[in-house]
Amino acid sequence: AQKVTQAQTEISVVEKEDVTLDCVYETRDTTYYLFWYKQPPSGELVFLIRRNSFDEQNEISGRYSWNFQKSTSSFNFTITASQVVDSAVYFCALSEAQNTDKLIFGTGTRLQVFP
């Protein structure tokens, strides 16, 4: 069965701290896709990244970086030098090649960045 676990319910940091959001997934499929979405206080969901199961290269985009490790079934998200605007709920999600549009979401991690 597919499952996404975000064990951190809420994280609070002070501006400029680095923070890592954890994501652990379960799937029997060998081809799958992992996503991160951001939900700011305004409520909309914003796509951040998509990674397929064959690409284990880490990715960096500005202050954001993602670490994908198949050996531990993890897809962690790090924000470097956090800012108040990073305050949001972050969701990790999984889809499988055999279930093309079924996104399985984790329960989300609420990040609060204080000035």
Added chain:
Amino acid sequence: NAGVTQTPKFQVLKTGQSMTLQCAQDMNHEYMSWYRQDPGMGLRLIHYSVGAGITDQGEVPNGYNVSRSTTEDFPLRLLSAAPSQTSVYFCASSPWGNTEAFFGQGTRLTVV
């Protein structure tokens, strides 16, 4: 482009009432989905469609109906509202499977 548009943004229903949540997208996407978001539970898939005339059930389909007569529209019908359906509902679309989904702004529904 408006993207994915959901109406209404807020709705209060009485138990037993029916209503339709509207979702329209102008990106010519084949895939459309409905999710509900409840505190502590993330987003859960209700129904989805991979093209006009094709729909299927997601994780929590009971109490909801969908149809997809056009590429643009994917309405979600609550047949007889129950307090357990109090939630925030999101519609999403994507050009094909396993890719970035574009979400609407959400509909906050309260059933009393």
